[in-house]
Amino acid sequence: xxxIHQWPATLVQPVGSPLSLExxxxxxSNPNLYWYRQAAGRGLQLLFYSVGIGQISSEVPQNLSxxxxxxxxxxxxSKKLLLSDSGxxxxxxxxxxxxxxxxxSGTRLTVV
Amino acid sequence: xxxxxxxxxxxxxxxxxxNLPCNHSTISGNEYVYWYRQIHSQGPQYIIHGLKNxxxxxxxxxxxxxxxxxxxxxxxxxxxxxTAVYYCIVRAAGGTSYGKLTFGQGTILTVHP
Numbered sequence: 520x521x522x523i524h525q526w527p528a529t530l531v532q533p534v535g536s537p538l539s540l541e542x543x544x545x546x547x548s549n550p551n552l553y554w555y556r557q558a559a560g561r562g563l564q565l566l567f568y569s570v571g572i573g574q575i576s577s578e579v580p581q582n583l584s585x586x587x588x589x590x591x592x593x594x595x596x597s598k599k600l601l602l603s604d605s606g607x608x609x610x611x612x613x614x615x616x617x618x619x620x621x622x623x624s625g626t627r628l629t630v631v
Numbered sequence: 632x633x634x635x636x637x638x639x640x641x642x643x644x645x646x647x648x649x650n651l652p653c654n655h656s657t658i659s660g661n662e663y664v665y666w667y668r669q670i671h672s673q674g675p676q677y678i679i680h681g682l683k684n685x686x687x688x689x690x691x692x693x694x695x696x697x698x699x700x701x702x703x704x705x706x707x708x709x710x711x712x713x714t715a716v717y718y719c720i721v722r723a724a725g726g727t728s729y730g731k732l733t734f735g736q737g738t739i740l741t742v743h744p
Binding site: 553555562563564565607609611619620621622623624625627 | 665667672673674675676677680732733734735736737
C-alpha cells in the first residue's frame with residue numbers, strides 16, 4: 520500500500536534561518552506531489568505542485584521554493600524564514616487522473 | 632475550477648445522519664466533486680468523489696443533483712469523531728488546473744452527544 524511520510528512534526532525556527540521540510544511517498548511511481556500551507560484559522564493554500572522529477576509549478580510568489588530531486592521525494596525550502604512563514608505545512612500526493620489526494624501528517628512551523 | 636459555496640457551520644446529534652450541502656452552480660462538464668475533511672491539527676482526509684452519479688463508500692454517500700449544480704455529503708450515522716471541517720471541492724480532470732485541489736473555508740460540522 521502507499522504511504523506518505525512528512526517530517527518533522529513540529530519545528531520552531533528563528534527569523535532569518537533556513538528551512539528544509541521533506542516529504543517522501545512509498546508504494547507508488549510517478550506520483551503528483553503537492554505542498555500546501557494552512558495559516559492559523561485559515562484554509563489550505565496550494566504552494567507548489569509537481570508532476571515529475573525536476574518539474575515544479577509555483578502557485579503563489581513567496582519566500583519559499585520546492586524541489587523534487589527523486590521521483591518520490593518533495594522538498595520545501597527557504598533561505599531566510601519570515602514571521603509570516605509560520606503555519607501548518609502539508610505534503611500530499613495523488614496518482615494521475617481523477618483520484619483523490621492523500622495528505623501527510625503535516626509540519627507545524629513556528630517562526631520566532 | 633468552479634467555485635463552491637458551503638454553510639460555515641452545522642450541528643448534528645450523535646447517531647443521526649449529517650447532511651452537508653454544497654453549491655457549485657458554475658460546474659462544467661469535466662469537473663468532479665470531491666469531499667475532504669480535516670480533523671483539528673491533522674491533514675485533510677479524502678472522503679468521496681463523483682462526477683454525476685450518486686456514490687457511496689464505507690465513509691459516506693454523495694448525492695449530486697441532476698443538473699450537477701449542487702451536491703450533498705451524507706454521513707449516515709454521525710459519531711463524535713466525525714466532528715471536523717468538511718471541504719467540498721470541484722476539480723477538473725485535466726487542463727491547466729490538472730491535479731490541483733483548491734480548498735475553500737469548508738463547513739465546520741460539530742457532532743453533539
